[in-house]
Amino acid sequence: MAFEIIQIPHDDESVRAHIEQYKAFRLYSLKTAPNSFGSTYEREIAFTNDVWYNRLANPLATTFIAVQSDRIISTITAMGPLPWAPEEAPPAKDPWTPSMDSALLTYFHFRVNGMFTVPEARGQGVAKALLDRFFKFGKDEAVKAGKEFVSSIVVDADNPPARKLYEKCGYVAVSEEPYGPSRIAVLMKYPSSPGKTIVSA
Structure with a gap:
């Protein structure tokens, strides 16, 4: 299955070129898998165009899309660098916050947010390819800053x-906590650190 991975630039022209397709895919994701996100379709369908624009233009948020035949089939957004380590960022912590001076950061920590692949494209390497592209981006940014790259994701x-996909890509579970009335969120970190892995069903 041939597909192309695109990193959406933050400039005005690029954001405007992708915004409608990104918005439609995000809303489809929330409607299709409502229990996979920290947000809801009802919340985001009410977003103004400015909110959608600012999501893609936000310099703290780097969005990658996998496109097949001019159609988005998978996305991830990498939030960072964040001013806290993965273990200091529980699942409920909001990553959509301003970054601090990168010179003050110990790590270049990026949280993967909003990952979703359309059902018919799953099991074909699309999500792994997106994560690999993100890892390259994150590591390159960390090297430029002279920092160590780390990432977290919540599942x-x-x-x-x-969870199996993320483990295959090198993430390990470091904590679990209730999230909402009936969900348990697992915080995962990449790369692993000795003594941080937990074992759970």
């Missing part, structure tokens, strides 16, 4: 396929 405990 529902009852979503074994997603």
Whole structure:
């Protein structure tokens, strides 16, 4: 299955060229898999065009899309660098915050946010290819800053396929906590650190 991975630049022309397709895909994702996100379709369908524009233009948020036949089939957004380590950023912590001076950061920490692949494209390497592209971006940015690259991601405990994908890509679970009335969120970190891995069902 041939597909292209695109990193959406933050300039005005690029954001405007992708905004409608990105918005439609995000809303489709929230409607299709409502238990896979920290947000809801009802919340985001009410967003103004300015909110959608600012999401893609936000210098703290780098969005990657996988495109097949001019159609988005998968996305991830990398938030960072964040002013805290993965273990200091529980699942409920909002990553959409301003970054601090990168010279003051110990790590270049990026949280993967909003990852989703359309059902018909799963199991074909699309999500892994997106993560690999993100890893290259994150590591390159960390090297430029003379910092160590780390990443975190949050997954529902009852979503074994997603967790298996992240483990295959090198993430390890470091904590679990209730998230909302009936969900358990697993915080995962890349790369692993000795003594931080937990074992759970």
